[in-house]
Amino acid sequence: MTAISNNDPRPLDLANIDFSTVTDTSRLPQPMMPPIKQATYKASATDFVVNEILPLDFTGEGEHLWLHIEKSGINTAYLAKLLSEWADIPLRDVGYSGLKDRQALTTQWFSLRIPLRQLPESEFAPIDIGDNESVTILAQHWHNKKLNRGTHRANQFIITLRGIEGQDTDKSSIEQHLQHISASGVPNYFGPQRFGWNGNNIREALALFARPLPEKRPAAKKSKRKRAPREQNAMELSAARSLIFNEILAARVQDGSWNTGLAGEVFNLDGSGSIFASEDIDDTLRARLANGDIHPTGALWGVDNDKISGLAARIEDKVVNNSPLLTQLATGLEQRHVKAQRRALRLPIEDMSWEWPDEQHNDTQTLVLSFTLTTGSFATSVLASMVQQLHTAELN
Structure with a gap:
């Protein structure tokens, strides 16, 4: 993949960008129409339960x-x-x-x-x-050891959806959809919390990239420090990469390749950080994709993203180059020498189960979902695949 060519170095006019809209994850495409028209979650703290899995x-x-x-x-x-x-x-x-x-x-x-x-x-x-x-x-x-960031394997979620419209909702179609995504997974979008209130983290990223780069200091002697210090402006850099990734994944959902792979793809081995590239998709890869052993990946943008090639690379370049906002974000990441990484496009769902509590008021229904997701993924990705209009209740 070639580096972004920024023909217009002038920063975007932030006043003309609706950050709330560009970071609205509810607008992102889904492979199938969500079976629930609308629902509410987080009506109380116990409606959204998260249990860390750390054996x-x-x-x-x-x-x-x-x-x-x-x-x-x-x-x-x-x-x-x-x-x-x-x-x-x-x-x-x-x-x-x-x-x-x-x-x-x-x-x-x-x-x-x-x-x-x-x-x-x-x-x-x-x-x-x-x-x-x-x-x-x-x-x-x-x-005898400190707990470090990213140590836990997964999180279990128990989420209650309320206000499901009874007259518009067929339980059997919802349960068929749940069975399908339990077997096939959902698009691995970053959730709205990654972008801050009204998308302000993207605003801050653009403001950061508009500032002059710090002057390079003379090379220092090698330090004995075992770990590098935490990256400055990590929130802004992460938000920029997340928005680019979501748009790449959206393009792959629209063309149907998000879970099937393309020529030149970089694949992720399920349950690990291991990746490998393949110029062609053969029957062996198709079988591994079908059983969830491997997943196609998308770019967490940065420099040295040289493993992807072919059609898969062209799609990623097209997504970024066709959007002035994404181009500016990608250029800022490259100028700061953020190293590219890969993220799976497909999110597997473990231990999915559900129940319909004996609650029904004013023709609405309640659904309780239980499932487990690997660290770094978002429960909102599962909910977005199920609910067309998902409302968050205001907790007292």
Whole structure:
């Protein structure tokens, strides 16, 4: 894939971009018409449950106290701050694997490095939380390692959809659709939370790319640091890559190749970060695609995206070059030497089940879904494949 040629270096006029619309994931195409016309979720915290799946054998020794915590109405980063204050340790010594939704009932693990295992005299009972916020410690274990970001394998979701119109809804068609996506997966779109309120993360990305690049410093001696420092402006860079990826995936959904592959494709091995390229699609690859062993991928834009070729590469270039907004984002990423990566276009769904509670009011129905997704994927991708108009209730 060739680098983007920016023939017009002038930044876009931000005042003329409707960021809310360009980042509206509900407009993205689906392979099949969602069977539910409209529904509401997050009417209460218990309507959106997320359980972190982190299989681990604890050593029972070491100076890292691992806490399994159930929380509601409070975000992960703020809870980490409260834990660091309680234990009187630096915030950097509090570990967690992933960020969990504030407007939900979630369980996740935290680790606290406690020197000499000297616990505070009082139990953890945060006082700086509101009436609609809760924190409960479910279990605790000593371990010899800190919990690092991205450690957990997957998340289990239990989501309640309310306000499903009875007169427009056929239970059998909904259940057939659920069986289909359980077997075949759904488009692996990034969710709306990646783009911020009204798409402001894309606005910030464009503002970042419009600023002059920092001058290069003289090469320094190799550091003994084992890990590179976290990328600056990570939120803006991630949002830019996510928007480009969503538009590439949308084009692949429209041409029907999102789950079948193209000439020059880069494939992802299911359940791993391994990828490989193939100039042609043969019967062996078709069989592996059909049984979910491999998935086509799309670009997380950046430099050195040289594995993809042929028709698959031409589609990605066309998507970016035909949009001034995407061109500007891609150019900004390349100028900052962000390294390209690949993301699966198809999202497998594990352990899908559902039930219809005995609730029916004013010709509406309630559906409870339970499923598991790998880390880095979004439950909203599953919901978007099912509901044409998905409304979020305002939690009190």
